[in-house]
Amino acid sequence: MDTLIDFILRFGDLNRQQIDYIMSKAKTVELKKQAYFSEAGKVPQYVGFILEGVFRFCYYNNKGEEITNYFVDEGNFVVDNQKFESQIIAVEYVQAITDCKLLVFSKKDWDDIGNTIVGFEMIKAKITQKCLALAVERRSPLIAEDATTRYLSFLEGFPNLVNRIPLSYVASYLGITQQSLSRIRKGIR
Template sequence: MERFIEYILQFGNLNQQQIDLVSSKATVLALGKDDYYWEAGKMVRRIGFLTAGVLRVYYYTNKGEENTRYFIDENHLILDGPAFEGNYVPSEYLQAMTDCELVIFSKKNWNEISETIVDWDSIVHKITAKHHREKLERRSNLVSQDATTRYLDFIEKFPTLINRIPLSYIASYLGITQSSLSRIRKNIR
C-alpha cells in the first residue's frame, strides 16, 4: 500500500485523512505466475495498481494466433478500460508473467474516493496521461524498425523485463518468431 500512496503523491497532494481513506478502500491481491487479472469476454469490476511483478496484455487473432500487445511492470495503474465509469468487457487477456502483487479497488470504493477527494480525478488523469505517453513511446517505433533494432529498442525501454519474461512473449511483442529472436540475440552478443 505504501508504494501506491508514494506513487499517487507524485501527481498531487493528499492529506493524512485522505491517505487513510484511500488505504481503507483498498485490498491487496496476489497473483501467481500465469494467473489472470482479467480475461477476454468477462466484465472487469476493479481498478488495480501493480506494486510487484510483470503482467502481459495479449489477444488472439482471427487465425487463433496469440499476440502480445504490451507488458505492464511495477508502478502502473490498471484501470478497467477506456471509460472506467461504465462497464468494461475486454477483448484481451491480462496475465501475470511473474508472481504479482496489486493494490486493488472495487469500482464502488474507487467512486467513493473520487466523490470524497476533490483532486482525485485530476491525479488519476495525470497518471493515465503519463502511462499513455509511455505506451505510445514504447510502441511507436515497432512498425518502422527492422527486427534487430526493435529488439535493441526493447532492451533499452524495458531493461528490467528482459530476464523476467519468456523470450516467446518478447518475440510476440516484437512481431517476430522466437527463432528469429534467438538469431538476433546470438548476432548482437
C-alpha cells in the same frame, strides 16, 4: 503501500486523511503466474497497483494466434482502463506472467475515492495520461523499425523484463518469431 502513495503524490497533493481513505479502500491480492487479472469477454472488475511482478496485455488475432500487446511491471497501475471506466466487455486479457502482488480497488471503491477526495479525478486523469503516453512511446517505434532495432528498443523501454519473462512473449510483442528473436539476441551479444 508507500509505493502506491508515492506514485499518486507525483500527480497531485493529498493530506493524511485522504491518503488513509485511499488505503482503506485498497485490498492486497496475490496472483500466481499465468492467472488473469482481467479477461476478454468479461467486464474488468478492478484497477490494480503492482507491488511485485509483471503483467502482459494480450489478445488472439483472427488466426487464433496469441499476440502480446504490452507489459506492465512494479510501481505501475494495471487496468484495461477504457473498459474498466466504462464497465464494458474487454477484448484483451491481462495476465500475470510472474507471481504478482498488488493492491486492488473495485470499480465502486475507485469511484468512491474520486467522488470523496476533491481533485482526485484530476490526479486519475494525469496518471492515465502518463500511462497512455508511455505506452505510445514504447509501442510507436515498433511499427517502423527492423526487428533488431525493435528488440533494442524493447530492452531500453523495459530494461528489467528480459530475464523475467518468457522469450515467446517478447517475440510476440515485437511481432517476430521466437527463432528470429534468438538469432537477434545472439547477434548483439
